[in-house]
Amino acid sequence: MKTLKYTLVDVFTNQSFGGNPLAVFHDGSGLDSKTMQQIANELNLSETAFICPPKNQQNQISLRIFTPQVELPIAGHPTIGTAFVMAYLKMLPSQDGLTEWTIEEGQGDIAVSVRKEAEKIVKVEMIQPLPVFGEILTRQALVADLLSLPKSELDTRFPIQTVSSGLPFLFVPLRSLASIREINFRTDVWERHFSNDPARQHIFTFTTETEHDDSTVHCRMFAPAMGISEDPATGAACGPLGAFLVEHNVIESSEEICSIRSEQGIEMGRPSFIDITVTRKKQQFEEVKIGGTAIVVGQGELYVP
Template identity: 55%
Template sequence: MRMLNYNLLDVFTTTLFGGNQLAVFSNGEGLTSEQMQMIAKELNLSETVFLFPPTTERRHFKLKIFTPAMELPFAGHPTIGTAFLLGEKKMTPYSHDGLTALTVEENIGLVPLHLYAENGEITKAEMIQPIPEVTDQMLDYKACATLLSLDEQDLDTELPIQTISAGIPFLFIPIKSLEAMKKIQFRMDVWQKLFSNDENKRHIFAFSVETEQEDAHVHSRMFAPAMGISEDPATGSASGPLGFYLVENKLIEHHDGLITIISEQGIEMGRPSRIEITLERIEGKISKVLVGGSAVIIGEGSLRLP
C-alpha cells in the first residue's frame, strides 16, 4: 500500500473557504495518467496537481494537472496555488522581501513564475502567460443568451462574442449588467446541442464591467462541463485572455505601459475570488500578460493507493 501525501489550498483568496479549491500531491513519481485521473475524480475538486522532478535543468518541478474529467495542458489557479505552496513549504528558495523568479514545467511547456514576499511571508504568486490570441468569433447572440437562461437584450451586442486562448480556448460572452450576471442559469441541454462539439466554444466565460467590489474592474463567471466543472470560482487560465479582451475592445482605456485589472469571480458560488491581471502594452500591442493572486493552505492529508 502506497501513501500519497497532499495539501489542500484555497487559491485567489486571502481567507479560508474562498477562492478556488486545489489539491497538490507532493510526489507523483510512479503514478500512471489513469491513476492520477482516478484520484482527481475521487477528490472532485476543480483541479488536482501532481508534482514530478523536472525533465530539464534549472526547472523547479514538473506539474501534471487534472480536472475530475480530463488532464489539462495548463491551468491558472493550480499553477498559482502550487507556486504559493512551494514557497510556504520551503520547497523552493525565495527572497524574504521582494520578488523571486522560478520556472515550472507543464504540458504546454515552461511557465515562468514570480513569488512575492514581505518579512519572510509569501504574499502573492504570479505567472507569465502566453500572449492571448483570438481563435474564433461567434455571431449567434440568441444562442448564447439561451445557453445562460438570459434574454438576448441582457447581452452587450455592441461587443463581440470571441474565443480567446492563452493555452486553453474560452468563449467570452459580454453581459450588460451585474443583475443579469446573477440571473445566469447554465443550460446543459443547450450546451450539449450547440457548444459541446466545438473545442472553441466548449468553455464558457461570461463577464460584465459592472462589479460588486469598488476596486474591481470586471465581474466574471466560467462554466466548463467538458472539464467536469459545472462552474469555476476562479479561472486563472482565462484571466489573461479576459484582460486582453477588455483592453482590445476598449472596455478599459489603456495606453502604452502597465495596467492592472482586478477580476472578481466565484461570488455567486459563495467562494469569492480576486484575480490580478497585469498587461504590458508597447507601441499599441500587448507584449506581456501576468496573472496573480494569493492563496491559503487549508489542510493536508494522505491517500492510500494499492
C-alpha cells in the same frame, strides 16, 4: 500500498473557504496518467495538481494538472497554488522580495514569481502564453438561450469571441450584475451546440459592473467539458480576459501596462480576486501576467494500491 501526501489550499483568496480549492500532491513521480485522473476524480475539486521532477534540470518542477474529467495543458489556480505550497512548505528555497521559478506544464515552460515580505507570501504571479484571438460567434440568440437570458442582456458593444493563452475560452460580455446573477446555464443547449467544438466548450461571462470598488470586472465561468459546472476562479481565462478587455476597449487605458482585477465565485459563496497585468506596445501584446494569493486550509494523505 503507496501513501501520497497532499496540501489543500484555497487560491485567489486570503480567507479560508473562499477562492478556488486545490489539492497539491507533493510527489507525483511514479504515478501514471490513469492514476492521477482517478485521484482527481476521487477528490472532485476543480483541479488537482501533481508535482513531478522536471525534464529540464534547469527548471524547478514539472506540474501535471487534472480536473475530475481531463488533464489540462495549463491552468492558473493550480500553477499559482502549487508555487504557493512550495514556498510555504519550503520545498524550494525562497527569500524575502522576489523569487523566480520555471514550471514545466503541458503548454510549455511557465515563469512564476513568489513575493515575500517578512517571511510572509504576499503574492504569486505567472506569465501566461501570449493571447490568441479566435472565432467571433455571431449567433447572439443562441448564446442568450445557453445562459437563459433575454438577448437584450448581452452587451452587443463587444464581440462574443474565443481567446486562448493555451486553453480557449468563449468570452461573453453582459450588460449588468443583475444579468450575470440571473444566469441559468443550460447544459442541453451546450451539449447540442457547444460541446463538440473545443474552441468554445468553456463559457466565460463577464460584466464591467462589479460588487467591489477595486474590481474591474465581475465574472462567472462554466466548463461542463472539464466536469466543472461552475468554476469559482479561472486563472487560465484571466490572461485572455485581460487581453480581450484591452483589445476591444472594454476598459479605457492609455498606458502600455494595464492593471485589471477580476472578481469571480461570488455567486457560489467563494469570492475570488485575480490580478491581471497586460503589457501592450504598438498594438502588440508583449506580456500577460496573472496573480494573487492563497491560504493553506489542510493537509492529507491518500493511499494508492
